[in-house]
Amino acid sequence: MSAADATAVRAVTRTRGRFRVALSVGVALIAAWTVVAALWPALAPYDPEAQDPLARFLAPGGAHLLGTDQFGRDTFSRMLAGARPVLQVAPPATVLGVLLGTAIGLAAGTLGGLVDEIIMRVLDAVAIFPAVIATVLFVALAGRSVTVMVLVIAGAFTPIVARSVRAATLVEREKAYVEAVRLRGGSTVREILPNIGPTVLVEATSRFGDAIFAAATLSFLGLGQPPGSPDWGASVSDNRLWLTVAPWTVLAPALAIASLVVGIALTADALRGRREHA
Amino acid sequence: MKGFLLRRAATVPLTLLGVSLLVFAATELVPGDVARTILGREASQASVTALREQLGLDRPWIQRYADWLGGFLTGDWGESYTLGVPVHDLVLDRLGHSLLLAGVAFALLAPVAVGLGLWAGVRHDRAADRVISVGGLAFGAVPEFVTGVILLVVFAVKLRWFPSGAQAPEGSGPLIVLWHLALPALSLVLLCTGYVARHVRAGTVASVESPYARAAELRGLTRGQVVRRHVLRNSTVPAASALGVQLQFLLGGLVSVELLFTYPGIGALLLQAAVDKDLPVLQAAALVLGLLYMVIVLGADVAYRLLDPRVRLGAVTS
Numbered sequence: 001m002s003a004a005d006a007t008a009v010r011a012v013t014r015t016r017g018r019f020r021v022a023l024s025v026g027v028a029l030i031a032a033w034t035v036v037a038a039l040w041p042a043l044a045p046y047d048p049e050a051q052d053p054l055a056r057f058l059a060p061g062g063a064h065l066l067g068t069d070q071f072g073r074d075t076f077s078r079m080l081a082g083a084r085p086v087l088q089v090a091p092p093a094t095v096l097g098v099l100l101g102t103a104i105g106l107a108a109g110t111l112g113g114l115v116d117e118i119i120m121r122v123l124d125a126v127a128i129f130p131a132v133i134a135t136v137l138f139v140a141l142a143g144r145s146v147t148v149m150v151l152v153i154a155g156a157f158t159p160i161v162a163r164s165v166r167a168a169t170l171v172e173r174e175k176a177y178v179e180a181v182r183l184r185g186g187s188t189v190r191e192i193l194p195n196i197g198p199t200v201l202v203e204a205t206s207r208f209g210d211a212i213f214a215a216a217t218l219s220f221l222g223l224g225q226p227p228g229s230p231d232w233g234a235s236v237s238d239n240r241l242w243l244t245v246a247p248w249t250v251l252a253p254a255l256a257i258a259s260l261v262v263g264i265a266l267t268a269d270a271l272r273g274r275r276e277h278a
Numbered sequence: 279m280k281g282f283l284l285r286r287a288a289t290v291p292l293t294l295l296g297v298s299l300l301v302f303a304a305t306e307l308v309p310g311d312v313a314r315t316i317l318g319r320e321a322s323q324a325s326v327t328a329l330r331e332q333l334g335l336d337r338p339w340i341q342r343y344a345d346w347l348g349g350f351l352t353g354d355w356g357e358s359y360t361l362g363v364p365v366h367d368l369v370l371d372r373l374g375h376s377l378l379l380a381g382v383a384f385a386l387l388a389p390v391a392v393g394l395g396l397w398a399g400v401r402h403d404r405a406a407d408r409v410i411s412v413g414g415l416a417f418g419a420v421p422e423f424v425t426g427v428i429l430l431v432v433f434a435v436k437l438r439w440f441p442s443g444a445q446a447p448e449g450s451g452p453l454i455v456l457w458h459l460a461l462p463a464l465s466l467v468l469l470c471t472g473y474v475a476r477h478v479r480a481g482t483v484a485s486v487e488s489p490y491a492r493a494a495e496l497r498g499l500t501r502g503q504v505v506r507r508h509v510l511r512n513s514t515v516p517a518a519s520a521l522g523v524q525l526q527f528l529l530g531g532l533v534s535v536e537l538l539f540t541y542p543g544i545g546a547l548l549l550q551a552a553v554d555k556d557l558p559v560l561q562a563a564a565l566v567l568g569l570l571y572m573v574i575v576l577g578a579d580v581a582y583r584l585l586d587p588r589v590r591l592g593a594v595t596s
Contacts, residue, residue, distance in 0.1 A: 016409075096319065132530035133567050135550065137304040137560070140552030213421050217534055220423050221549055236427055243442070247431040254424045258416075265419035 023270035029263025037083035040218035046074035090211035101161025109169025209264035356558035376543035391474035399482025414472020426465035444539035471523035477520035522578020
């Protein structure tokens with residue numbers, strides 16, 4: 001091995017190491033919040049709904065780790081409880097959007113021709129309509145519910161997933177193994193699907209992060225979880241009135257959202273990077 | 279190039295039709311009776327029926343759609359249900375505020391993101407590159423209202439450097455206006471920087487390692503000269519398309535940023551109209567925002583082609 005080769009190998013090893021660190025940190029953050037969402041009643045020191053008029057706006061420290069809000073509710077307990085609503089919306093929305101998008105993208109990619117053309121034009125038309133506006137319109141008009149949130153977020157993701165699945169399918173379609181299946185008269189979709197699996201996985205991870213983003217934003221706008229819910233977005237919205245008096249009531253849910261989405265972003269980036277540098 | 283422009287221009291009326299149908303259809307789905315919503319539960323059935331007729335709600339939808347679209351095109355956008363003012367003036371006034379905020383954010387975003395991307399690309403795989411990449415990734419994942427609320431706590435509440443509302447008092451000078459817009463603009467910039475910087479970085483790395491950059495260096499040009507004369511030009515192409523994409527996110531982010539910083543923009547108006555079921559305002563605001571998106575997508579596409587001489591001269595059709 002020449003010196004240049006050795007340098008190249010070291011660079012690749014270093015890059016892989018970096019992705020491994022990012023992946024571990026990301027997965028750890030996601031796992032931690034998932035555990036909290038499942039087990040918060042056992043972990044929270046107080047009932048997140050319990051009001052205490054004598055303990056309003058307590059600063060962090062002492063009996064209340066992250067202080068209390070305008071009703072004397074424990075901020076730390078509410079932050080833990082807030083993991084559940086967001087993790088009830090984002091995963092089903094992601095799964096639904098990825099399934100629909102994969103089906104459409106695969107169909108467009110394998111069928112080709114006029115079908116492909118029509119599907120892509122329709123997706124283009126849908127994609128040009130800004131997701132936020134569509135979301136505000138539909139949620140405000142169709143009413144506020146977990147089902148509506150899941151459907152709206154999944155609907156916004158479908159064209160994005162379909163586009164990248166189609167692109168991956170077009171690459172695979174030209175390969176010899178697909179040609180062989182085609183000559184044998186077998187199902188090309190069944191052969192292509194496992195080979196675009198990594199693309200779908202990366203896509204799903206990115207969309208999961210976006211789903212948390214969307215769910216939190218909807219609740220912040222008052223279009224998701226109802227006010228008073230310990231949901232992170234709703235808490236930031238409720239507590240921003242008391243920003244100057246009790247900034248911790250806003251910071252705790254805000255930093256909770258940030259840590260979860262950053263964890264997902266690190267994971268998605270590491271998965272993508274590992275594929276590109278493999 | 280000319281053919282491309284014509285083809286793209288031809289899609290504009292079609293998209294307008296599609297967007298307007300979508301907006302109209304969405305507002306048609308409003309559950310419950312609009313007249314009942316406006317008058318309240320106590321109103322008599324007779325007055326509800328009278329209001330339905332007055333608002334034209336008793337006519338078939340296709341007729342109302344044609345009237346609405348015709349009115350929109352001729353500048354008659356109707357009157358707000360809740361505020362009782364002409365929708366045209368209200369929406370355009372709010373749009374002006376939003377464009378100012380978005381403009382300030384974009385003026386900050388473009389040089390900062392392109393600069394960071396160039397820096398990361400030239401110093402790729404060094405510490406600066408890693409900080410910029412991971413930082414951009416993290417801020418790009420966090421919702422703008424979260425970044426905004428953290429900025430508020432630090433710079434408006436603790437340090438008191440900036441005001442917490444984005445709207446400057448009536449008659450303030452441009453500097454005061456900018457000072458009020460700084461925090462909301464910054465939360466939008468932080469959202470969009472990472473994506474643009476990543477694309478500029480990728481373009482920069484490719485052109486720094488290209489044969490022409492190496493040749494220029496061998497001819498005796500310094501690193502700075504190579505970057506200025508050869509790399510920068512080639513990084514602007516990915517920058518233009520990335521900025522176009524992010525401009526759409528920036529506009530989308532207006533809704534929550536305007537709410538957070540109590541700014542009278544079109545995003546906040548859209549949200550309020552949706553909550554109040556103020557249909558004329560909701561329809562007009564959604565359609566105007568939809569058109570704005572369309573113009574941006576089109577503009578980014580054209581800019582991208584103008585910047586790349588290979589595409590401009592028709593050597594490559596991409």
